[in-house]
Amino acid sequence: ETISLPLLFQIIGEPIALVKDKQEEIIGYIRREDVLVELFKQENRHSFDLLKIILTSIPMGIFVVDQERKIVNCNDSGIKMMKTIREDVINKSAKTLFNSEHIDTVFSSNETILNELEITDKTSVLVDYSPITNFNQKVEGVLIIVQDLPMVEKMAMEIEHIKNLNKDLNAILSTIYDEILVVNNKGELIRYSDSFISEFWRRDLKDFIGKNLIDLEDKGLFSPSVTRLVIEHKKKVSIVQETDNGKKILAVGNPIFDEKGKIERIIIASRDITETTKLKTELREIKKITNQYKQELDTFKSKNKVFEKLIYCSSKMERVVEQINKISNFSSTVLISGESGVGKEVIAQAIHQLGSRSNQPFLKLNCGAIPENLLESELFGYTQGSFTGADKNGKVGYFKKADQGILFLDEIG
Missing domain, CATH: 3.40.50.300 (P-loop containing nucleotide triphosphate hydrolases)
Structure with missing residues (x-):
């Protein structure tokens, strides 16, 4: 379909484009290559101007190759990454800069080739080859997307760092005695720790992923809902939840706010205190009996004196x-x-x-x-x-x- 011009496309450093409306709300996403290919196929002035703006603003290199395997358009980022000048590129054979076999493969198979490492004396880049097709799915050209290797390496290091952080977080969560739940601002369960109270939920917690925990209170599974109280009061809440089968759970809900002061996440730490409560009651009775014995013993001592x-x-x-x-x-x-x-x-x-x-x-x-x-x-x-x-x-x-x-x-x- 033709891309609606009032929509704002935010091209990012991943192979997708986020689609936003006029209120800057994200309403979906589309593959980066599909956005550019669709714009190349449109011939109206608005599309051309938008294409020119996108080509200029994209940090990756963009090269458009026609059926004769010639480069018919490119952006400044691509020129810089390939360490050449526009005059030596436009209307020149793409095979002088890029892998000819990959270009021919895209034309013949209508398939995308991703993450090809191409190193020369001048450049070290990561290249994607995507077909530009018409309505009959016939390949009319190739869209070549170039990323500088230092940038890719930086991204890879950041991804590796995030993976390591994720491993550390999972390791920490797996060693915590309490049950940890992560809930969004609607009360829906996003993720949970390995230590969860099975007798409380009576099912595997993975069955509740995406489900609203507030609804479970309405169904009588437990009462009250710490998620509901945190959303209502917008502050840390500590309560004792009771189930219909007699379980007592100490639940502490902590809200996480975004930069606008709205609740973004709710972290809930829960602990089964059923046995603890029972032991406290027994201890209280034992102390009462002990005090009685002490009074009797004191009386005997007084009598002896x-x-x-x-x-x-x-x-x-x-x-x-x-x-x-x-x-x-x-x-x-x-x-x-x-x-x-x-x-x-x-x-x-x-x-x-x-x-x-x-x-x-x-x-x-x-x-x-x-x-x-x-x-x-x-x-x-x-x-x-x-x-x-x-x-x-x-x-x-x-x-x-x-x-x-x-x-x-x-x-x-």
Whole structure:
């Protein structure tokens, strides 16, 4: 078909031409040789002008050979690469510059010959031979495309460098424990690492190449979709995905933006945490049981310390100790009576040590040694300036100091 002139052809250093519309959006591609051959076959002025522009701008050398094997047109790049001048080329036999056998083969077989290395005393080039055919597929000429070897070598080195980078990337991906997915801005899977969670996908991941991962959430395979959340929020997202078969997957999605700030790719790293979650739950239960055992052990230790101080053998003392064990875990006011020196403070300490408040304060206040007018301030404290001679910073009372613990009021009578 005739090539539409409003389209812009961007000829690049590969054997294709990208086709763009007026908005600079790529809408397809066509072989480089086919573009030029088609233009050569058109005879209108617009095509001629466009052909002239293309010939001038193309970095490769272009030579057009007619049926008489003469060069009828070429560009400046071709002249420079072949180290000659236009006067020595135009309307001269192409066989003086290029391989005559290849030219004859193209005319006879209507086939393209690519990547022929041709080295002379003056030049070292890579040459492509393409037929120019009419509507009846009869060869009317040959299009010869020349590339300078240093340029080709540079391209080859760049390709080799890219191949090495690709090998390194694949090696890195194959050693990563996490599952790595590469998704485009539409949510479609492009590629994945060797380590993928088969129980999560339930199929080979290659079956999902080109498929939209957001649709899998709608189908109930898992929830929520990290791809959808990254596209919606346009930032890094970390979530725990749950499947309908009970799998738990920690998924981290990182957006990759282009120069315009739009999402170009999404890199998703996923890890199966089903067993980890189960182990955490079991560990939490074990810690709970361990704490219970620790509390019981601490209680036994406290009892041993208490009973080391309590030395008795009478049945009455046995009943007292039983009462201590009963009341020690309750917030009750306890009255301990007895003559001076019988060990009332030891009993109070035993209640403190055997109870659940053993790690809280135990304070003793000898009420008999405090004047009556100071008892209130000692028990309840006072603020600054409450009375003459009061501490300027105030004072906290014994009830406040012993909060959550035990206050032993000795000689309360």
